[in-house]
Amino acid sequence: DVKVTQSSRYLVKRTGEKVFLECVQDMDHENMFWYRQDPGLGLRLIYFSYDVKMKEKGDIPEGYSVSREKKERFSLILESASTNQTSMYLCASSRGGGYTFGSGTRLTVV
Template identity: 95%
Template sequence: DVKVTQSSRYLVKRTGEKVFLECVQDMDHENMFWYRQDPGLGLRLIYFSYDVKMKEKGDIPEGYSVSREKKERFSLILESASTNQTSMYLCATGRGTEAFFGQGTRLTVV
């Protein structure tokens, strides 16, 4: 089974903090993704990466950056957290026509 592991299930951070969300996959997939999920808006793609050190902006990259130094690890960085970044964050890997998701990180910015 593919395993996608996100470092935290729940996080509470203060406005202005730099926040790191970590994701690790064990299936040697090239493609990795970060989505955020908000009620009524579905999953929106923040960034994706198709190889080590390669990254592409998704639909809502503002306020975020990413890092992929190793194939199995893809990090999402909130440079200066704001309350409108309170959300559920989902990491995924992909192969073929399937995406495999982590369990999600529910981030609250206060």
């Protein structure tokens, strides 16, 4: 069974901390994505990557960066966490068709 695995289901971090969210896929997909889900706003794209070391900004990249050193791993970095980054973070991968999502990471910034 194909999988997208996000390293943490729940995280609580303090304001100003640097936060790493990790995502690994085992499907050899070229494309990987990071979204956040907020009530009433749906899924909003933060960053995506279509190849190793390649990245592009999504709709809401401010306050975030990403890293893709290996094809199977796509990391989301919150450089200095703020309370407005409290959200559900979802990683996905695809080969150009539909997405396979991870289970999500519920991040709370206090």
